[in-house]
Amino acid sequence: MRRDDPQTLIIDADDTLWENNVYFEQAWDEFLVFLSHSKLTAEETRSIFDEIEIANIKVNGYGAKNFARNMVECYRHLVERDIAQGDVEKIMGFADRIFHQPIEMMEGVEETLAYLLERNHDLILFTKGHPEEQRLKIDRSPVGQFFREFEIVREKDVAAYRELVSRFRLQPEITWMIGNSPKSDINPALEAGLNAVFVPHERTWSLENTQLRGAGPGKLHIVENFADLSKFF
Numbered sequence: 001m002r003r004d005d006p007q008t009l010i011i012d013a014d015d016t017l018w019e020n021n022v023y024f025e026q027a028w029d030e031f032l033v034f035l036s037h038s039k040l041t042a043e044e045t046r047s048i049f050d051e052i053e054i055a056n057i058k059v060n061g062y063g064a065k066n067f068a069r070n071m072v073e074c075y076r077h078l079v080e081r082d083i084a085q086g087d088v089e090k091i092m093g094f095a096d097r098i099f100h101q102p103i104e105m106m107e108g109v110e111e112t113l114a115y116l117l118e119r120n121h122d123l124i125l126f127t128k129g130h131p132e133e134q135r136l137k138i139d140r141s142p143v144g145q146f147f148r149e150f151e152i153v154r155e156k157d158v159a160a161y162r163e164l165v166s167r168f169r170l171q172p173e174i175t176w177m178i179g180n181s182p183k184s185d186i187n188p189a190l191e192a193g194l195n196a197v198f199v200p201h202e203r204t205w206s207l208e209n210t211q212l213r214g215a216g217p218g219k220l221h222i223v224e225n226f227a228d229l230s231k232f233f
């Protein structure tokens with residue numbers, strides 16, 4: 001089962017190496033209480049917010065700052081009282097806490113990365129989002145020593161994977177994308193002809209949690225947690 005030849009392992013960061021979405025969920029919960037809508041349920045409010053996010057992500061991209069702006073837009077759209085002075089700052093403050101969270105590594109990540117490196121696999125970190133926000137998280141985490149390259153892109157779509165393959169001259173048959181998001185990690189990597197390992201995370205952002213598709217010639221493994229990668233590599 002375990003591959004002895006060195007493989008190229010492209011590894012996602014948010015909610016694969018470290019906790020991320022849970023902090024966005026906490027900010028959202030605070031927002032819901034603050035908005036305190038008289039008729040809309042939490043789910044209805046969220047689906048209105050999701051529409052705002054989907055539209056704005058195309059223009060502004062991802063990240064906590066954009067998330068904060070989207071909550072402000074949602075607030076202006078839904079609030080049933082006069083907007084008071086300080087309301088916007090208060091909402092920005094909910095999201096601001098996301099920046100100040102200490103990086104919480106997922107269980108077994110550091111030991112597993114050290115093991116993978118020892119087995120001579122080539123490790124590339126591949127994350128999407130706001131370049132500065134992502135760079136800060138990488139710098140504050142202990143993963144710097146393990147990866148050969150750190151790639152931050154605006155969107156992890158099929159084109160982004162093809163671009164990565166061509167820039168680093170990767171061989172698709174021995175290249176694997178490893179991550180928690182069907183939408184950004186698994187499906188586009190398979191479609192670009194790579195192999196993939198899905199590492200599910202129960203708090204994955206709903207907009208990332210699409211169906212796993214098996215398109216392409218590559219293999220797909222599903223593991224329970226990051227440490228299980230040692231069964232395959």
Ligand SMILES: [Mg+2]
Pocket residue numbers: 012013014015016179180181
């Ligand atoms: Mg992720």
